[in-house]
Amino acid sequence: MKTMLLATAFAVLGTPMLAEGLSFGGEANSEYNADAEKMTLAITPEANYAMGAATFTLSSELSVYDSTATDSWTVLNTLDEGHRPDLDFGVTYDLNESLEVYAETGWDIDAEERKDIIVGATFKF
Secondary structure (H helix, E strand, O other), rough: HHHHHHHHHHHHHHHHHHOOOOEEEEEEEEEEEOOOOOEEEEEEEEEEEEEEEEEEEEOOOOOEOOOOEEEEEEEEHOOOOOOOOOOOEEEEEEOOOOEHHHHHHHHOOOOEOOOOEEEEEOOOO
């Protein structure tokens, strides 16, 4: 009973605080390579959570169409082994108006291994 009460209290009080910095978006990218005669379409949904000067990101590029693939509508194979998308994670932190530091990595679902960890800084002028 205490657990149920605690979960309800968190849902009522905590969810608005967590949802305050939560945003969703993404992009669609379509391109045609004239030399290779190849057309592709990919979408990348993204979830962001901003907390102060830090922003946490989770995204995954999903292949929708590839004209050179055996099955051109690659989105139909998304859950098949060898075709599953990678999960990409990142965090950025604004030190001031012109300096931002970041770290990013990912998880390759098919290989069951972590991708490279990349850290860096961006100076805007």
